[in-house]
Amino acid sequence: MPPCAAMSMQYFSVPTQDSEGDGDQAVMVPMIVRKLVRNSPERARRLRKHLVQALRALRTMKDPEGNASPLRPAPEGFAAKVTKTACTMCRGYCCKGGGEHAYLDERVMARVRLAQPELDARAVLRLYLDNVPDVGYEGTCLFHGEKGCTLDRSLRSDVCNSYFCDMLGEFVKKADKATSAIVMAGDGDVTRLSPVLTPDRK
Numbered sequence: 001m002p003p004c005a006a007m008s009m010q011y012f013s014v015p016t017q018d019s020e021g022d023g024d025q026a027v028m029v030p031m032i033v034r035k036l037v038r039n040s041p042e043r044a045r046r047l048r049k050h051l052v053q054a055l056r057a058l059r060t061m062k063d064p065e066g067n068a069s070p071l072r073p074a075p076e077g078f079a080a081k082v083t084k085t086a087c088t089m090c091r092g093y094c095c096k097g098g099g100e101h102a103y104l105d106e107r108v109m110a111r112v113r114l115a116q117p118e119l120d121a122r123a124v125l126r127l128y129l130d131n132v133p134d135v136g137y138e139g140t141c142l143f144h145g146e147k148g149c150t151l152d153r154s155l156r157s158d159v160c161n162s163y164f165c166d167m168l169g170e171f172v173k174k175a176d177k178a179t180s181a182i183v184m185a186g187d188g189d190v191t192r193l194s195p196v197l198t199p200d201r202k
Contacts, residue, residue, distance in 0.1 A: 025178045027171045029086045030093040031185040031192065036146055037138045044132050046100035047142055051128055055121045057106035058113070068110035069158045078199040079175035082183065085194050086168050089185035091137075092148060094163055098141025103157035104128075112155060128155065 061067060075083045097103075112124060119127065131152075133145035143150045153161060164172055171181065183194040 023177075023179055025171055025181045027082060027086055027181055027183045028167050029090045029165055029183065029185050031089065031187040031190065032091045032093045032096070032137065032140070033187045033190055034137045034139060036135050038134060039132060039136050039142060043100050043142050044129060047102075047132065048125060048129060050101045051104065051109075051125055054104060054106045054109050055124065058109045061106055061110060064110040065114060067107060068114055069105075069107035071111060071115075071154060072158065072161045074153065074161075075172055075175075077175065078178060078181075078197075079172045081200070082171060082175065082181050082197055083164070083168065085197060086183045086185070087148070089183055089192050089194060090165075091185075092140060092144050094165060095137070095141040095144040095149070096139070098144065098160075100142050102141050102143055102151070103159040105157070108155075108157050115154060131155070 058064060074080065109124065112127075113119065128151075131150045132142055133150045135146060136142065137144045137146075141149075149156065149160070171178070178199075180196050180198045182196050185192045
């Protein structure tokens with residue numbers, strides 16, 4: 001950690017599973033350092049093939065309504081402010097495993113079809129394919145664009161909507177007890193530090 005970052009964080013506590021989570025909190029997250037490249041037509045074809053398989057699996061799913069993937073709400077309040085800052089600074093380290101499947105499966109397709117019953121299978125395919133960005137980060141999820149995920153939250157997998165990296169996840173659980181927070185994102189010698197964040201006054 002660079003000396004300036006260490007000095008900035010010396011009065012902040014690191015959130016852990018056993019900590020109270022109150023006071024001033026330091027949240028450390030990873031950071032992806034990859035170049036932006038044009039998405040190839042081949043990647044879109046692989047996505048389409050995966051979605052076709054998921055939609056076919058949906059046809060034989062028992063109780064699609066009961067087995068549909070949940071749509072979890074986004075964090076609110078101070079947790080939302082810190083999460084947005086952390087994810088913006090990280091730039092999508094957790095998106096590396098998304099490939100051309102983006103963790104989408106028949107349970108997600110069931111949720112999308114239930115929410116938009118007017119869409120047939122072809123329209124669902126088009127909905128996803130139209131959201132593939134022209135340019136994205138090299139070697140990560142197909143929907144990982146320059147400004148983040150190009151899918152609306154309602155179209156993402158539950159894996160993506162519910163995941164927080166370790167320290168951010170611990171902070172989110174106890175965000176209502178924190179009086180301030182600072183976020184540090186890093187990859188090797190590359191480090192970024194946020195301003196001190198505080199809850200909005202009610």
